[in-house]
Amino acid sequence: MFTSKRSIPPPQDSLPGEACLLHKIHLLEEQASSITFTSRRSKAFSTILTSKKNKLSPHTPPPAEQSVLQELFTHGGVRSPLGRELKCCYKATLDGFSTTAFHNCSDFKGPCVIIGWTNNSFKFGAFNPEGYRSTDDYYETFDAFLFYWGKNDQTTDEPIVLPKVGGSGAALFDYARGGLQFGADGLLIGPPLAPVMGGFAGPDTNSGIGDLRQAKSRLGLSYAKRPDGKESLFGDELKAVLAEVEVFCSPQIASLY
Numbered sequence: 001m002f003t004s005k006r007s008i009p010p011p012q013d014s015l016p017g018e019a020c021l022l023h024k025i026h027l028l029e030e031q032a033s034s035i036t037f038t039s040r041r042s043k044a045f046s047t048i049l050t051s052k053k054n055k056l057s058p059h060t061p062p063p064a065e066q067s068v069l070q071e072l073f074t075h076g077g078v079r080s081p082l083g084r085e086l087k088c089c090y091k092a093t094l095d096g097f098s099t100t101a102f103h104n105c106s107d108f109k110g111p112c113v114i115i116g117w118t119n120n121s122f123k124f125g126a127f128n129p130e131g132y133r134s135t136d137d138y139y140e141t142f143d144a145f146l147f148y149w150g151k152n153d154q155t156t157d158e159p160i161v162l163p164k165v166g167g168s169g170a171a172l173f174d175y176a177r178g179g180l181q182f183g184a185d186g187l188l189i190g191p192p193l194a195p196v197m198g199g200f201a202g203p204d205t206n207s208g209i210g211d212l213r214q215a216k217s218r219l220g221l222s223y224a225k226r227p228d229g230k231e232s233l234f235g236d237e238l239k240a241v242l243a244e245v246e247v248f249c250s251p252q253i254a255s256l257y
Contacts, residue, residue, distance in 0.1 A: 068159070069248050072113045072127055072147070075161065086113070089254070090247040092212055097245075099179045099190045099210040107132045110253035114180060116189065116215070118240040124148040124233055125159070126182055131249075134176035140168040146187055146223050146233055162224045162233070170222065177209045179245075183222025187233055189215045189245065215240045 069086045089112070090105035106112065108131070115125040129143040147159040164171050164183075173181035179190025194208025217233035217240075219225045226233070234240045 069113050072125070072159075073111065073250070075127070075145070086248045087251050088246055089249045090245070092242075092245040097190070097212040099175075099177060099192070099212065102179050102190065102212060102245075102247075103132060103134050103176065106247045106249075107134055108254070109247075109249040110256070111249070113248045114189075115246045115248070116242055117244045118215075118234065119243045120240075121243075122148070122234060122240070126180065126187055128172060128180075128182075130172055130174070132174055135174045136176055137174055138170050139172040139174070141171045142168045144171045144182060146182060146219075148226075148233055160227065162219065162226065164222065165220075165224050166222055179210050179212045185216075185218040185221060186223035187215070187217045189242065191216075212245050213242050215242050 066085055073086065089109050090102055092102075095101045095105050110131045111127070111129045112131055113125060113127055115123070117123055124147065126146045127144060129141055130139045142164050144164055146162040148162075149159050170184060171182065175181065175192050177194065178192035179188075181188050181191065190210030190212035191214075192208050192210050215234075216238055218238060219231050219233060225231055226235075230236065232238045
């Protein structure tokens with residue numbers, strides 16, 4: 001079992017004031033929908049928000065994998081509301097390997113667990129407590145982490161976790177034209193192919209978008225090295241070609257965005 005970084009309350013059948021909270025959220029959503037956007041950036045952001053109301057992937061992890069995903073969420077300090085199942089919001093082999101497809105499916109879904117497989121069947125992943133919003137910005141947190149399964153034991157319920165090191169700064173990057181980036185070099189999947197100038201770009205920007213088949217990792221600066229001393233999440237290789245990437249989120253948390 002994982003040890004959570006903070007005290008997590010046990011699942012409850014109901015949450016105090018939940019009905020009132022959901023009513024307030026509904027009212028806020030109605031008010032937001034009535035706002036007239038005047039600036040070009042605001043209009044673009046409004047369009048992105050509307051496009052994120054996509055359906056979740058039909059893929060639902062089996063009970064054994066579901067248990068592991070729940071443990072990873074808890075390890076990152078997030079409990080899925082009411083202890084309900086996590087759902088797959090992005091699956092590269094179904095939705096596409098472009099970073100545009102990734103953001104269209106994963107933005108505004110809240111904290112998420114990412115699971116990946118290389119073309120050599122090496123299984124690894126990461127936890128993002130902030131989620132994705134295509135902000136072209138970075139986030140500070142100690143709650144993000146990387147993990148992997150041993151090469152000969154990928155069915156174990158306890159992946160090896162590599163925590164954030166070197167302070168909380170620049171733990172996560174959220175590039176609209178890029179995929180997943182943990183630290184400056186801890187794990188990059190589908191990095192943008194053009195320089196990021198900062199400011200809101202939006203995931204529909206087609207210039208220089210990344211490909212989630214391409215991944216690279218260098219450990220030690222922003223995320224801990226592997227217990228065997230290897231300086232890449234992928235072992236002896238700094239780069240890897242990916243066969244699959246999946247992103248799992250909590251539908252209950254996602255519904256609040």
